[in-house]
Amino acid sequence: MLHVDPDIRRAHTLPGDFYSDPEYFERTKIEIFVRSWQMAAGPECGKGVTPFTLLPELLGEELIISRGFGGHVTCLSNVCTHRGMILVDQPCQPDVIRCPYHGRRFSPDGKFLSMPEFKDAVDFPSESDNLAQIPSFTISNFVFVSLDAAFSAEEVLGPAVELLKRPEANYLKPVGRKEYSVKAHWALYCENYLEGFHIPYVHRGLNEKLDFGSYEVDLMPFAVLQKARSRDGDLAALYLFIFPNLMLNLYPGGLSVNIVRPVDPSRTIIEYRTYANDTGNFGTGADTDLEIVEIEDEKIVEAVNRGIRSRYYRKGRYSPAQERGVHHFHRLICKFLEETEHGQT
Numbered sequence: 001m002l003h004v005d006p007d008i009r010r011a012h013t014l015p016g017d018f019y020s021d022p023e024y025f026e027r028t029k030i031e032i033f034v035r036s037w038q039m040a041a042g043p044e045c046g047k048g049v050t051p052f053t054l055l056p057e058l059l060g061e062e063l064i065i066s067r068g069f070g071g072h073v074t075c076l077s078n079v080c081t082h083r084g085m086i087l088v089d090q091p092c093q094p095d096v097i098r099c100p101y102h103g104r105r106f107s108p109d110g111k112f113l114s115m116p117e118f119k120d121a122v123d124f125p126s127e128s129d130n131l132a133q134i135p136s137f138t139i140s141n142f143v144f145v146s147l148d149a150a151f152s153a154e155e156v157l158g159p160a161v162e163l164l165k166r167p168e169a170n171y172l173k174p175v176g177r178k179e180y181s182v183k184a185h186w187a188l189y190c191e192n193y194l195e196g197f198h199i200p201y202v203h204r205g206l207n208e209k210l211d212f213g214s215y216e217v218d219l220m221p222f223a224v225l226q227k228a229r230s231r232d233g234d235l236a237a238l239y240l241f242i243f244p245n246l247m248l249n250l251y252p253g254g255l256s257v258n259i260v261r262p263v264d265p266s267r268t269i270i271e272y273r274t275y276a277n278d279t280g281n282f283g284t285g286a287d288t289d290l291e292i293v294e295i296e297d298e299k300i301v302e303a304v305n306r307g308i309r310s311r312y313y314r315k316g317r318y319s320p321a322q323e324r325g326v327h328h329f330h331r332l333i334c335k336f337l338e339e340t341e342h343g344q345t
């Protein structure tokens with residue numbers, strides 16, 4: 001059983017085999033990711049019906065965001081209840097959703113409407129002929145979904161509600177979207193994000209902009225907020241991590257989002273989206289050269305991924321001054337895995 005001491009001064013980090021053992025990887029999929037809240041859509045998702053795949057390489061669940069004209073958002077299964085055809089393959093604004101295979105029709109909020117050649121079917125239609133509805137939660141124009149939430153959206157996403165209420169998050173417009181493939185375990189990428197300890201060693205350019213001494217870390221039940229100030233004392237960035245894999249980085253000029261998508265124990269996709277606010281300042285402060293910072297981080301995390309598999313590495317220790325965020329993250333991993341072991345869910 002994984003265990004990390006609650007007292008960071010005494011605690012050891014997660015063992016190396018947590019990252020290399022495929023069994024642990026499979027457990028994190030079922031016991032953490034299926035039970036987590038995931039960002040499904042941002043301001044780029046328009047009215048009507050938008051198909052997407054939830055964590056494509058890990059969960060591969062085919063879903064639809066349906067945004068009504070009153071702004072009401074529903075998340076539905078994108079799988080026909082007849083014989084499993086994918087219903088929608090691109091964003092559209094249909095009056096009805098019609099299955100391209102045999103013509104079953106649904107309303108945009110997922111209700112079964114009609115089906116050809118079924119008049120002799122008994123007990124038809126029934127509840128199970130409607131599209132499955134997936135719990136969703138909306139913050140501004142961002143939509144979050146969970147397949148089987150271990151905790152309520154309010155508990156998990158509360159810090160994101162606060163962050164996205166800030167004036168820097170007003171009037172966000174999509175600027176870009178990219179994916180990076182990293183040869184490392186997903187948790188190593190998150191751990192690296194959760195401490196500023198490495199900034200002076202790894203990110204020379206970023207370190208010139210930030211005052212490392214004024215770095216602040218707030219731990220919340222399912223989140224970690226890091227505040228970075230510029231060398232002249234202004235707030236340069238708020239880095240909010242929502243367990244297990246979402247990073248919301250708010251700068252004076254806008255927001256960047258990293259969604260960490262596990263592929264296998266040694267490969268992770270980082271989905272990276274940027275949004276500018278209306279100040280015209282995006283990319284002028286701690287958000288300058290984000291690509292350089294990303295590549296510097298990837299190099300480090302890939303090297304750790306090789307190192308952590310060494311037969312001479314077992315566990316490490318935490319810096320009580322600098323690695324509270326990493327310790328909290330490891331404790332959350334243990335909490336989710338332990339609860340399932342003890343049958344508490």
Ligand code: FES
Binds near residue numbers: 083100101102
């Ligand atoms: S699979 Fe959709 S109507 Fe047959």
